[in-house]
Amino acid sequence: KKKKKKNPQFTFIHLAGGPGSGKGTQCEKVVAKYGFTHLSSGDLLRAEVSSGSERGKQLAAIMEKGELVPLDTVLDMIKEAMIAKADTSKGFLIDGYPREVRQGEEFEKKIGAPSLLLYIDAKAETMVKRLMKRGETSGRTDDNEETIKKRLDLYYKATEPVIAFYEGRGIVRKIDSEGSVDQVFSQVAKAIDSLK
Numbered sequence: 710k711k712k713k714k715k716n717p718q719f720t721f722i723h724l725a726g727g728p729g730s731g732k733g734t735q736c737e738k739v740v741a742k743y744g745f746t747h748l749s750s751g752d753l754l755r756a757e758v759s760s761g762s763e764r765g766k767q768l769a770a771i772m773e774k775g776e777l778v779p780l781d782t783v784l785d786m787i788k789e790a791m792i793a794k795a796d797t798s799k800g801f802l803i804d805g806y807p808r809e810v811r812q813g814e815e816f817e818k819k820i821g822a823p824s825l826l827l828y829i830d831a832k833a834e835t836m837v838k839r840l841m842k843r844g845e846t847s848g849r850t851d852d853n854e855e856t857i858k859k860r861l862d863l864y865y866k867a868t869e870p871v872i873a874f875y876e877g878r879g880i881v882r883k884i885d886s887e888g889s890v891d892q893v894f895s896q897v898a899k900a901i902d903s904l905k
């Protein structure tokens with residue numbers, strides 16, 4: 710059986726980093742400057758939740774506890790969104806995926822190898838502060854003290870190992886996201902320019 714052809718050589722850039730580290734904010738600026746397609750796993754999931762579907766209800770219950778939704782669900786959603794944009798996309802910013810090593814392995818098997826992993830790094834107390842502030846306007850069920858704590862614990866336990874997994878390949882760029890949005894973005898832009 711002919712080996713299933715992987716997607717044509719698209720540029721995939723993963724953004725990994727704790728909740729509230731600034732992934733979404735940086736993606737908006739990358740899209741404006743480079744024209745990449747921004748796919749946020751969280752946004753795709755919240756769209757499913759707001760559709761009111763049965764699956765959406767199950768996802769909402771998981772997300773409000775700050776736990777990871779099933780791998781296949783989030784991977785299929787990203788893949789579908791990618792296919793829908795494939796003919797016009799300049800490359801994909803995958804924001805919030807992988808959140809555990811096996812997600813990275815599955816992505817590579819089913820979609821393709823990433824060119825860059827931007828590790829958006831902020832201190833725990835900075836992330837808590839930003840999320841509590843975001844919670845004032847985001848209307849998200851997971852931007853509250855209790856769930857933030859769970860999400861941080863899960864980040865350190867499951868997602869930080871993802872960084873080590875890709876470090877070995879030399880495609881990780883650590884971004885200090887303690888500063889202003891622009892200070893963080895100048896590091897992000899330098900990392901992306903290094904791809905050219």
Ligand SMILES: Nc1nc2c(ncn2[C@@H]2O[C@H](COP(=O)(O)OP(=O)(O)O)[C@@H](O)[C@H]2O)c(=O)[nH]1
Nearest residue numbers: 728729730731732733734839843888889890893
């Ligand atoms: N002061 C400051 N706030 C930021 C920065 N980046 C993001 N924020 C804010 O912190 C919150 C979390 O940012 P977001 O991009 O949603 O982070 P994500 O959870 O990693 O996707 C939002 O309310 C942003 O406005 C930054 O570099 N400096």
Ligand SMILES: Nc1ncnc2c1ncn2[C@@H]1O[C@H](COP(=O)(O)OP(=O)(O)O)[C@@H](O)[C@H]1O
Nearest residue numbers: 728729750751772775776777778783805806808
């Ligand atoms: N890659 C993923 N695997 C499993 N669950 C995910 C993934 N991405 C997002 N989620 C779910 O959606 C929630 C919100 O994710 P996201 O919007 O990326 O958060 P933030 O922007 O605060 O980092 C996560 O806490 C988790 O419940």
Ligand SMILES: [Mg+2]
Nearest residue numbers: 732733749751
């Ligand atoms: Mg986000």
